[in-house]
Amino acid sequence: MTTLQTPGPTLGVVGGGQLGRMLAEAASPLGVEVVVLDPTPDCPAAPVARDQIVADFDDEAGIRELAARADVLTFEIELADQDVLERISEDTGTPVHPKPSTLRTIHDKLVQKRELEDAGVPVPPFRAVDDADDIRAAIDDYGAPVMLKARTGGYDGRGNVPVESKADAEDALESVAGPAMVEAFVEFEREVSVIAVNGDDEIATFPLGENIHVDEILRETIVPARSSEAVSERAYEVARDVLSVMDGRGVYGIELFETPDGEILLNEIAPRPHNSGHWTIEGAQSSQFEQHARAVLGWPLGSTELRSPTALANLLADVEENQDARLRHVDRVLETPGAHLHWYGKRTSRPGRKMGHVTVSGDTDADVEALLETARELESAVTFTAE
Amino acid sequence: MTTLQTPGPTLGVVGGGQLGRMLAEAASPLGVEVVVLDPTPDCPAAPVARDQIVADFDDEAGIRELAARADVLTFEIELADQDVLERISEDTGTPVHPKPSTLRTIHDKLVQKRELEDAGVPVPPFRAVDDADDIRAAIDDYGAPVMLKARTGGYDGRGNVPVESKADAEDALESVAGPAMVEAFVEFEREVSVIAVNGDDEIATFPLGENIHVDEILRETIVPARSSEAVSERAYEVARDVLSVMDGRGVYGIELFETPDGEILLNEIAPRPHNSGHWTIEGAQSSQFEQHARAVLGWPLGSTELRSPTALANLLADVEENQDARLRHVDRVLETPGAHLHWYGKRTSRPGRKMGHVTVSGDTDADVEALLETARELESAVTFTAE
Known part of the structure; x- marks a missing residue:
């Protein structure tokens, strides 16, 4: 009680x-x-x-x-x-919560991938990298390019280096200081993610989101994803398998690849609320943040049902150099029905830094591509610089 | 900009x-x-x-x-x-914002009613009370009972005394210490309210809410109200007329009577976000609180559109005497899809004190009476005492 x-x-x-x-x-x-x-x-x-x-x-x-x-x-x-x-x-x-052992698993991408593979989670082919020969062997096995990844410390694409050919192996390894692993490069139809919640004796998953990355940085998320019902169901199944490896309650952001033939492969896991789940604040019955609070306290989870199709656009500081945080022309966002502004209150705009986000929610039968169009327009309308 | x-x-x-x-x-x-x-x-x-x-x-x-x-x-x-x-x-x-002159108008219910009447706002018949004769004259004019009201300091029904007969006039006046006014007692079909927003060069109104009071304390609000379209439109019109008397930006809670023949009469005005507008957090595109922030800053207002029919039940402390605040059996609320808990963080439960509220939102075509039923069940499920 x-x-x-x-x-x-x-x-x-x-x-x-x-x-x-x-x-x-x-x-x-x-x-x-x-x-x-x-x-x-x-x-x-x-x-x-x-x-x-x-x-x-x-x-x-x-x-x-x-x-x-x-x-x-x-x-x-x-x-x-x-x-x-x-x-x-x-x-x-x-x-x-989540348990420190989960952080330990996730911190080392090689350990993480091995444990996930053991649990039956579909992951891209990977191997440990001790020297450049391992990268070249991976190119032999998986074909070029391959993705060299720092085993620890990387996120938002940092520490990830595509290796186009065997000749680049030495340089690539040098650029990744420290232990590394290598993965097959996944040709994907789209990137999707499941925000999953590990509660006390219950698991919940939010509807599948589709993520649009540019330069490995998440720019936009739309929900529902444009995946088929079968692919979505497979994604939830994989997410549940991922949670079976994760120890402790809380929200997990599970990034996945959908391949052209409708397979789901694991990309990355964040043992916390995730950028690709911010849409839940307006778009779902309970937000990922409310769910995280409930879960870590051991309270019953809330409903993860979709309230309305929603598009999210990140507000990344397009500045040349660090400057005091400032967002201009926000009226367009404030005046658009169904649009919601989230300003994070960071003091400094740094080039490419996530400073906030905008969501656009529609009616329950809204076309998510039209919502994305609106979100992009709003993201373009605001500026971080003086103009 | x-x-x-x-x-x-x-x-x-x-x-x-x-x-x-x-x-x-x-x-x-x-x-x-x-x-x-x-x-x-x-x-x-x-x-x-x-x-x-x-x-x-x-x-x-x-x-x-x-x-x-x-x-x-x-x-x-x-x-x-x-x-x-x-x-x-x-x-x-x-x-x-709102302007202090607005507080001045509202603080004195007699001044308030006079200014509103002058602006064409329909108000119940009223008159100033200097002595018990004025109350008796009101009973002659309006019929018994009449409602004696303290001109200042009353809210949530405090300072309001129904006077059933001329014989009660002296006692009633004594119980209202200080200046008073008297109003005709309105036989109403239902109590409704409009949450209205005075912006910078724009006015917005939220969809009409229907309020269920017990002992003059607001227990529940359902939106949309069960009023006809014509009555709702009349309520928005009256709300706009009320705002014309109010000076300064911000949210106003405007409580109205709907009479059996579909007329709208003003009851009370709160120059601030209002209990009967708490449903907007989940039920409207932008909440009354977001609107109040936007309005007082002079920012563009957000959309007041209904997202989903919503029922709200206040959580009033049903305790016999003051005690440390405690709400038991909240699982029922936490587990109900579409239900949202708001706990105000008051340290002490006092008899009848508003300690929080619960909203229940449905699909866009949900039956608001069924939502009210659920909200009432949840309100009954939680307890403030040890049982």
Whole structure:
């Protein structure tokens, strides 16, 4: 039996960026409080969090303070240190969700892929890379190009290097400092993702989203994806298999490839709410952030049903160099029916930085391609520079 | 041209109760920050506001500090002191919305009704009360019962006394300490309300809500109201006439009577987001709180369109005496698809106090009476006491 009190339960969140901010926005109606830990003073989550502890993501004293104030610890960045979290959780008795062991699995892409493959999750062919010969052998086996990936530390496409030919193997390996792995390059029809929720004795999946990347950065998501019913069902099945490998409650962003012949292959996993799930705030019955709060607290999950087809466009700072954050011409967004602005409150615009997003939701029978068109127009209308 | 910066504009809000809390929740995605002023330490809005200034609602030093930190001042309680606000706004140059003159009009129900009548707003017959003879004269003119009302300080039905016969006039007048007025008792078919938004050169109205009161306390709201199209249109027309008397931007809750022959009469006005508009968070394209933030900042208003029929049930503390706030059996709410819980984070349950609310939204063609049934079931399922 779930009982609410005042003050409500407190989530201690490692990381206070936009994910922490949207988590705090979603937690408040449930009477749930959020304290974030982030090294940047006045981080994006700070204005709507109960408090911010200013400390590095792996700062032991800071995380101990966070644990002391929290009923449950969670994180909104993969950079959270699994060993520190595990130790502090054991010492203080404050649970961590997802479990640090999950971070350990995900942090090393080679370990991750091996465990997923063992669990029956379809992954692109891959192998460990010790030297350039391994890359050349991969090209022999899978054909060129192949994708060389740093085993640790990469996200948003960072640390990923396509290798076009055997002659490029040495240079590519050098550019990826540290341990690496190599994967077959997947020719895909589209990139899709499932936002999946690991609850207490229950699992929920949001409707399949379709992701449009440019230069490996997520630009847009549309829901529902333009995949067939069968492909969508297969994606949910794969997502459930992925969760079977993940230990601990919470939201997971599961990025997938849909191949031209309708197969689903795993691409990446984020053990946290994911950019490709931001559409759920307006588009689903409960948002991924509300679900994350419910899940880590061990509360019943909410409905993941679609409310309306929705398109999301990220607002990436198109600036030449760092400057004070500023978004101009937002009236177009504010005036468009069904459009919703999310500004993350970052102090500085850096080239390509995610500064916010716009969603456009339609009627229940709206054409998602038309919504995408509108979202793109709105994204083009706003500017980060003086013009 | 609207430009967003970081940190975004700050709303200085007199009052930090549930309205301030939901305002802060809605302001955050827009990059708008909220500072509240409230005498209760750790008031409901505190966990999601940038800051709370602990001071009485009419504390001049506190409000000056609020004005210094804010781009615009607003209030979430009618108890805000119009004279203090006006003086500080003039001194500091920080605008106040709605305008203090509006508070002045609304604070005195006799002045309010006179100004509204002059503007062509249909109001129940009323007259000033200087002594018991005026009440008896009203009974002669309007028939018994009549409604005796304190001219100032009343809300949620407080200060309203039905007078059944001339013999009760003296006692009734005594129970209303201070200046009073008397109104004809309106036999109504239903109580409805329009949440109206006064923007910068634009006005918006949300779809008509139907309110179910018990003992003059709002228990439930359903949207759309079960009124005819013609009655609804008349209600929007009256709401617009009401706004013509109100000075300053912001959201107004306009409570109306629908008479058995389909006439609309004004009941009460709240110059702020209103309990009967909480359904807009899930049920409308933009919530009344988002609209209030947009309006007071002079930004374009959002769409007020209905997303889905919605029923709201208030969670009123059914306790015998004050106790620590606690809500049990919330699982039923959390598990019901389309249901959303809003817990206000008040520290103490007092008999009859509004502690939160539940909304139930359906598909676009859902039957609102069935939604009301579900909302009532959920309201009955949760308990404030140990059982």
